[in-house]
Amino acid sequence: MTKAEIVANISNKLGLEKNETQKVVEHFMDEVKNSLESGENVYLRGFGSFIVKKRASKTGRNISKGTSIIIPAHNVPAFKPAKSFVESVKAKVKVK
Numbered sequence: 221m222t223k224a225e226i227v228a229n230i231s232n233k234l235g236l237e238k239n240e241t242q243k244v245v246e247h248f249m250d251e252v253k254n255s256l257e258s259g260e261n262v263y264l265r266g267f268g269s270f271i272v273k274k275r276a277s278k279t280g281r282n283i284s285k286g287t288s289i290i291i292p293a294h295n296v297p298a299f300k301p302a303k304s305f306v307e308s309v310k311a312k313v314k315v316k
Contacts, residue, residue, distance in 0.1 A: 256297050268301040 223245065231241040252270050255262050262270040277293040301309075 264302075266302055266304055268299055268305055271298050271300055272296070273298045 223242075227238055227242045227245055230236070230245070231238045234241070252262050256270060256272055259272060261272065264270075272295050275294050275296055278291050280289050280291045281287070282289050
């Protein structure tokens with residue numbers, strides 16, 4: 221599903237204009253992004269959490285040169301779904 225499909229579905233269900241719905245969706249994504257960039261996690265009860273995970277520094281390999289490099293510690297955004305969300309997906313989505 222794409223952002224355009226999400227906007228279309230929400231606007232159809234709520235009877236709103238697509239351009240207004242798109243603004244709301246984009247502002248929501250901006251707020252989540254800005255919160256994570258400032259080091260704050262975003263908690264949406266019943267849905268999940270957008271969190272900042274810390275990755276430890278590690279040694280990697282540059283295969284083309286055959287040398288070792290040190291990858292510094294860094295933070296990455298992550299999503300952790302709520303337990304009820306996970307259970308719902310398990311129940312409704314069949315294993316292929």
